[in-house]
Amino acid sequence: MSGIATKMAKGQKQIAISEFFEKNKHFLGFDTLQRSIITAVKEAVDNSLDACEEARILPDINIKITKVDMKRDILELQSQDNGPGIPQKSIEKVFGQLLFGSRFHAIRQSRGQQGIGITGVVMYGQLTTGKPTHVISKIASESTAAVVDIGIDTRKNKAIKSNQDRMIWEDDDGSIIEHGLRVITRMKGKYQRGRQSVFQYLRMTSIVNPHASITFTDPEGETFHWPRVSEKLPTKVDSIKPHPHGIELGQLQRMCKDSSDSRMTVFLRQNFSGVSMRAAKELCDAADLDVGAKPRLLKPDHVRALLESFQGERTNNGKAVKLLAPPTNCLSPIEEILIKKGLSKTIDSKFIATMTRVPNVSHGNPFQVEVGLIFGEGLGGDKPVEILRFANRVPLMYQQGGCLLTKAIESIDWRQYGLDQAGGRGVPKGQAAILIHLASTNVQFTSEAKEALSDNESVFEETRKAMLEMGRGLRKHLEKKKKMAKTREKFELINDILPAIAAKSAAILNRPVPALSGSITKIMSAVICEEETEWNRETKITDVKITLFNYTSRARSYSILVNWPEKAGAEITENERGGRKEAMGIWGWKIETLEPGEKALIEYSLTGLEKGDWTETEVFFRGSQDVIGATKLDEKMLTQIRADEAALNQIELPEEEDEEEDYLPSTVEGNPGQATLFGGEQ
């Protein structure tokens, strides 16, 4: 564990702008007393989640806010995690210098992206109360924990340490804490409830971090707990190098100046993603640069020319230099099943639809959009739906109206999905919440406050597509529900009402009770399919039962197909009827003859899933007579699924049949993660 902690500390550079903070605290989320405490919690929690994720630890986070001085609005914030801890010698850097942190210089999806971080909290606490921040840090390789009070010299951007010590760190119950971090800060702040509150921030955080266990004690002493609902840590993301399409002049100049590479081609290939050997040469040609030039010695005009060839303004034989898309494995989507879990742990749900799009690229920056829609109890009926916005798993709580994600929601006609919406535009109303998560290496905000995403056509379009695709799933679900309600009525009719009519009429007339089969066939005159997907508490697997009733006067023959979450790792077992796999996530059975009045039963179980992962099975059929409760199989769709599957396998092959040189591709093996027609996950 200490290895990771030390390594994390090593990759960090520093920028001295402590004074900047004091002058610009409104940008940094410390402009009002209400907001300051939320920002402080946010920085602490973001840090904890990021550290745990890097160290592959399932986070347990504990936040406690107490009122210290009512009259002067002084609050004490205590945050504690079970993360890797910080080595003693790095504590002062992590807590005492602004914009310190590995993530500021790396390109990948991370929470605090612009890296104001926990130092801002230390500084705010000091500015408003004059008190230092108390830190206890324990790394696994040391037997005792480091204890220190950290203050900041805002002019020199340096930490002021005091009361340094080491101690055996025990939890409240007396057990030794192996690794973790506790931060206690006093600050001026006002605790409030509602839409913009610490509570809401933690609730939203727990939705998109289903792997985290979060406990919160508010100033009234009330404790809230959002349990861990998944043991699966977010995918480990790799840093990627910048893509030429996403670079700015200043950054390029700096990279050239800092480079020790001997040739331009090496520099371009090793410091950028998406640049093949051929492309490196072509970029140099387009910029009128010698491929052997030393990057460090480039003149400003040359750098500008290089940038222009990056952007396609300078061309090679009249054509912009073709670059590969950046790799997208630097993104960590939450993924559909986990979004479902996260939503359902905080909202008592009736139905959830989710959609994770395939990663896309905008201006050289990979990004990925995920959406979720939840219909639930306790959500305002005639009020606008709750909008849950997230960027890189960080809740966005302010400036909802000005955010790109809100605009995307407003552009969709939600009425077809059972929500109220005047004129088919604007934020819809109803007992629902809409979640949007943007994962990106470079989230563009409208301002330094980092609360609203700025306009970007590609992101907007992706978000719209995600919601429309999710909506299709929802509409299908609603149609199915309607059909099933009708079917249930018919079953009630033939199972309960008709026998009662027969019995009662026979009793009144004093005649024998007549047989019902003829009437039943006439009343139903259909083939009916019932599907039941249920979590079996005892065996801890998902049981599926499909019953096919033939209420027609002729014998029938069908193929029955179902979907199952094969990509999420589920396997079919206890499948006595056999059948065969028809495509990725599609299983089929043949039912040769189903006599009039008879029923056929298909039963199987799904392993490799957790409770709530799979609650509804889609049933398809091949056959001439319509089946109520199942969808006629669209053979084109099956072909499409098979084609997607083939395409997915293709991607795993090397992307370029590149030539020569001592170069290791910065693109990484593995496929970029695909969504299927059924909305499965990678």
Added chain:
Amino acid sequence: MMSRVNDPELTKQRLHAVVEEMYDRIVKGEPPTMTLPVRTKTNIGFDKKLGVYKYGKKRSTRDATNLRSAKNLLRALHVVEFIEEMIEAGKSSTLREMYYISEGWGYGKFASQNDSNNLAEDLEVVTSCLREDFKLRPEEDGARMIGNITLEELNRRGQWMRINARDDVGDSGYGVPYNVEVEKIQLIEHDVKFLMAIETGGMFDRLIENGFDEAYDCALIHLKGQPARSTRRIIKRMNEEWDIPVVVFLDGDPWSFRIFASIAYGAIKTAHISEYLATPSASYLGITADDIMAYDLPSDDLSKKDIEALEAELTDPRFADGWWQDQINMMLDLGQKAEQQSLAKYGLDFVTDTYLPEKLGEMGLI
């Protein structure tokens, strides 16, 4: 004239026919059914012999192919059984009691009292019996009546009580019981020139306070909105047995037109017994669409529902005559409706001193 069967065996026989229809269909391997006349305005026609509107020949089949109808059939069976039990035991029950008793009928339980009322009517229509034959009583109370009318009512002790509806009653008048047939009410004598049926309690009380019944030798009946069967029936009996004219004084809106039609021509829901309830010679006094203009009455805009109701009335065979078509169209053009009590614009005595004498004069009644 009476549709009442008054024969328990015949009633049971007719109810059994309904049950047999269902039973036989099941035996044949078909969904059970119940066939009954269509009970909408599209299936009522003027019966020249009776002088009222009756159901036509259109039949609808209620079959058990959807849950709603199937439940209705099952309920009908329970009701039939319940009626037979009451006939055997010599008991009777109110429609509301039957609704509560249905709690014990399992799948045949009524969803609302409206359902049970409708089903009782359905059975009346199918069997040509009256609910009195079924031993079912309405919950609704009848009208109030004031005027120099003498009748005899059989009281709870089984004695005939002589009552004069002017001298033996207080200001609230004589309360008309739910059963106004000869075994319960005998019309003895009267000294009135006409009967006036009045929609609202406020107007009824106004005319009493102003002594209108004595000043103009008439009897006043408060309809309480859409009149109960017993109200319509006693109006009919007085009109027929004593040969006294009936005028109807209502609000001026589409719903009042319907009230009048149910008194004079027969109600759509009870068209199977129109000849027993309707008074074809009754005439509409007001408020008419003309009155709103002629008397410049305070009025309200027609609501969307009002307009829909008026438009439906234009195609209702009961309003097919020219006078009604004019009145309905005039109200639609005017876009206004007025209440009876809007006459108070000109003072409390205006209705009795001016409006009614003028209108009754036009009708040739005074």
